[in-house]
Amino acid sequence: MSEEQTEKMTIVAALNSALDVALGLDERVIMMGEDIADPIGGVMKATKGLSTKYGEDRVRATPIVEQTIVGSAVGAAMGGYRPVAEIMFMDFLCQAMDQIINHAAKSRFMSGGHTTVPLVVRAMVGSSNFGAQHSQALEAWFMHTPGLKVVMPSNPYDTKGLLLSSIFDDDPVIFIENMAMSYSVPGMVPTGDYRIPLGEAAVLQEGEDVTVITYGAEVHTVMAAAESLVDEMSVEVIDLRTLVPLDLTTCLESVTKTRRAIVVHGSTQFCGPGAEIATLITDELFGALDVPVARLGGTYTPIAFAKELESLPTEDKVVAALRELVERPSVARQR
Amino acid sequence: MSEEQTEKMTIVAALNSALDVALGLDERVIMMGEDIADPIGGVMKATKGLSTKYGEDRVRATPIVEQTIVGSAVGAAMGGYRPVAEIMFMDFLCQAMDQIINHAAKSRFMSGGHTTVPLVVRAMVGSSNFGAQHSQALEAWFMHTPGLKVVMPSNPYDTKGLLLSSIFDDDPVIFIENMAMSYSVPGMVPTGDYRIPLGEAAVLQEGEDVTVITYGAEVHTVMAAAESLVDEMSVEVIDLRTLVPLDLTTCLESVTKTRRAIVVHGSTQFCGPGAEIATLITDELFGALDVPVARLGGTYTPIAFAKELESLPTEDKVVAALRELVERPSVARQR
Amino acid sequence: MQENGETQATEAIPSREELEWMYSIMLLAKAGDERAAAEAREGRLQAALYPVRGLEGVCAALGVAMQANDQMISSYRNLGDALSRGIPLRTIIAEAYGRLGGTSKGKGGTMHLTDNERGLVTTTGVVGSGLPMAVGLGLAAQLDGADRAIVVTFGDGSTSIGSAHEAFNLAALWNLPVVFVCQNNQWGEHTPLSSYAANPNLAERVASYGMASEQVDGFDPMATWRTLDRALAKARSGGGPSFVECLTYRLTGHSGLSDYSYVPEAELAAALERDPAPNMRRWLESSGLVDAGRLAEIEAEVEATADEAFAFAQESPPPHPDELTDDVYASGEGIPFR
Amino acid sequence: MQENGETQATEAIPSREELEWMYSIMLLAKAGDERAAAEAREGRLQAALYPVRGLEGVCAALGVAMQANDQMISSYRNLGDALSRGIPLRTIIAEAYGRLGGTSKGKGGTMHLTDNERGLVTTTGVVGSGLPMAVGLGLAAQLDGADRAIVVTFGDGSTSIGSAHEAFNLAALWNLPVVFVCQNNQWGEHTPLSSYAANPNLAERVASYGMASEQVDGFDPMATWRTLDRALAKARSGGGPSFVECLTYRLTGHSGLSDYSYVPEAELAAALERDPAPNMRRWLESSGLVDAGRLAEIEAEVEATADEAFAFAQESPPPHPDELTDDVYASGEGIPFR
């Protein structure tokens, strides 16, 4: 690991750097996806230059065949490679669900451990600019599927370190990016190889009054809300970074201290990741909580195109939820 | 509604009867699915006789094309029909996710309410006899998808009444059957038309000590467990019947009384329906609960073929969970 | 219409009125595209845009070949298709701005136009997903015993995806009144047809399902109209489905503001020579079908319509935040909307 | 091999040893099927069973045509395919009983056999899903620069589903060393080919992707072997993919105990005349390639092997309940296994 040299990178640049490092380290790393080869180098340019540098054999632009992009990645993984499949918008994982769920996730188990499927499916949560079919966040489906790991980073540094770990992990990983963050949150990133272990949350900010557990793009919404509340309350912010494995320990430590917690995410609240996390915390810390663990997720509606119809957690909504949570009187046990 | 005449029916016979009534009532009801036409009349025989009675135009056996079975149902619904699509095993909904999620669920919203998609997708949770690719319960995915309704009955009477309501509902409904119950839990069913409204849970058994919230095949496991505990505790059992809309009111009334609750289901526990239900109850009744709402769902593993490797809630597991729940000392609020 | 802008005397052509309408559809699509792109460039419009440039002739031909009771499913690249159904540009543009005056009350956006009265049943942003739905609409038409046909439009790239294959087989098997209109602009996003298909003759591929299937020069609106007209008449009269591969070329980047530097210069130049609107204009004028004065009138009308459409859209109110939970369900009782 | 059980003198045939092995694969598949069905009927075996009956000749041909380093993906109807890879019947049957001695330690069941050493990479219960995975294995072989070929077997019905189409196109486009072996038994579960395809000539359909594609009489093991041998050799030497449609007929119901009363009697009777094992036996004996004594010996060996396989399976211990959470992840730290 050489963390010495660093550079300011966008998330897209960090993705590109991680893929570059992985392709350079191990010739068993290959990539497939729509438009990923040069000259275009991917619709978000995350793979720019890689087909030129490593050859179109290893970095393959495919037809529009999500099912077979993932299916061929599963097959190549079974054939000894470490494929990274790119699916433009997460919504199009709908096309590839059979290969993800019935094959990538289950093959190791169904083979009695004989078969390993080390692959990464990269996919992007889109934006309402494209409408409801290009903006759904589906991490809860994959969390609900034993056999997969689920990663959802929030910044360039984590993106690169987690993607490298994902590529060299022996289990199938769903690696979720967010279109809104692609170029908007640059940060310093080592140019070489480094890894962030899957399953370790990051405490982004320590606080005493309330714990916010979040991940992905909502990390920035939460940090902005916490910043704007700095005179009112002391907020601890946890960036989960990976959803499976889930770093419950870090969450419990924090909530033990703050006694109040909220989970914030961009996917639909109902039956979403927040329900699981809230339940796990409640299971462990029931007697130590002042109020029930709160949630703020997407509304129970598709994503609307018009900006006025906001389904996702906004800074304002997070601020309001935090105020309500902190001001709420501690709930007494009724008998 | 003529509830007068009743007959002893299996769930499969109740399905057949509901479909027969619907096809007879409204010529806009049509069906499509693999092997659904006579002579075979469906792999479970749920559609036996219907293509003969109503014609192969209205009851169509399709090629093996799950995506287009559902997609053509979406199109036919947009064209004014009320299609009922049969997908053999729920696992194969993976093939049809795009049509279900991006089209059936979202079209009304994306069209600003101009487009109605009244369709039913019937699908069956399979059995471990077929292995991990024919046994996964995926209701949580559909609960997490705004725009869909989700129905999961536990007995012949509910099956017929809920299926008829689903067919004549103007929203897309995912109607989930369970292979294990197909012929094993016969009951008295009216031969004519009757409807059970979507969104109304049934209290199957009243009790004082603990509430079990469940649905689908697990209802029978829970009832057996409650029966075997009859001398130890008084168990209230709620059969949700529909998951969206969710009858939270009935659950809250019960838990207000019992102060202890557990959600039992056959789908994977992690990020499953139980997490949502537990969280909703905790939100409302935090101070009134003696102990946190418990859950018993599938283990975080694929479904194993060998019977010794049991992933689902069994009677023994439910009994153990209920004992633990009832014996657990009421949790005191720590300060 | 020949390369030089002339049509064979022996071949049928639409009425003068229809020809004028075809010409105005082409111009209107182009005007809509260009103004929307300019608005987006200025940051006044936040929407994904997929220009029709190159496909105008196919859209115009659809406008005349389809009847009022026929139905259509289109894709994200839908502006010309929508205009061909007679949908006012103003409601299309209002939708692009996310306003109540849009075809979908601003909830759908550019990819999701709906106008059931005018037979635009849905437009989809998911490649290939329109084809299975078209099969269902075809089934509905067949069961109704109606003499209506269903058109589904999609790009060349969309033929790769599994759903297309399933739909071709089923439409052929059930002899459904569906016309599959492949708007082959030679590119799937940034990847050329030759890079994603070993056999780039898509019509040949689809013929193998046992379905009528042919290629037509999509830069020639008359030839395209005749082919579509035949296929639609056949569908309406119980003759079953057809695949019509309209050969054109994408004259812009994939989306409103996207890079197109990779396009082979000579290919693009050759395609621009075939640009359908100017060619049609030349032909209409030289053949004496429509005189220069009337053509100028149409052009002015198009400009005025486009001006009015953008003004209407910009003035149309946005939806109220509370409307978010409307239109999700027909009956929303017991739904956890938050 | 001719209808009368004779082969042309000019045509190549496998060695005597290979012929004997082919014959024993056929018998073993049949014996395995029949005993498993009997066990299921007695309630001693709870597993989905998919008899190979009718396909034995294709499986036997694969057994000889494939080389040791070739790889295979099969489906739920996998017994003959698995035997063709040299996988011992005992481990296959033990898997059917859900025992530790099974190919997948009892975790997979009949649909999910795995034997990486013998090149059976996976078998899938989801129709059509093997084809995209085979594309990936083909890619791996191509990148390795290995002279190995990939075989994926699937039924006629599986060609309808979208994934098959995607895989054909991609294999052709990338010139991958994949041989698509369609075991056409004329039925997809309970629906005949003619009811689900307007063009029932599947080889013709696949040829349209720009791939070598042909039909062969799957009841004729010699013809099938020659065709597969050619396709495999071509794949191994960089010549690209092939589709081989082996025309047979399903001689039993779809699954172990399922209804087959709907089969047209005459069709089944005609197909039974072509039953590959007895025909091969006649031919081997009449041509003098294998004498009656040796044939009887093989038959006795097969019986013994089948006896031993079931005995082994029944005695093999089941997995311990704690093993449920093994093999889900390569590294399971932090995973919420309950």
Ligand SMILES: Cc1ncc(C[n+]2csc(CCOP(=O)(O)OP(=O)(O)O)c2C)c(N)n1
């Ligand atoms: C299933 C799916 N995969 C990928 C995309 C992203 N995408 C949008 S348009 C497009 C290219 C489609 O090409 P083609 O069908 O030729 O239509 P064109 O855009 O050229 O009109 C792609 C890949 C999508 N919308 N849906």
Ligand SMILES: Cc1ncc(C[n+]2csc(CCOP(=O)(O)OP(=O)(O)O)c2C)c(N)n1
């Ligand atoms: C995606 C999917 N849909 C449906 C099924 C149920 N099913 C199992 S086998 C089968 C028939 C397949 O027919 P074919 O491909 O001809 O193979 P055969 O069984 O005849 O060998 C069906 C529909 C399945 N396993 N997977």
Ligand SMILES: [Mg+2]
């Ligand atoms: Mg195109």
Ligand SMILES: [Mg+2]
């Ligand atoms: Mg078959």
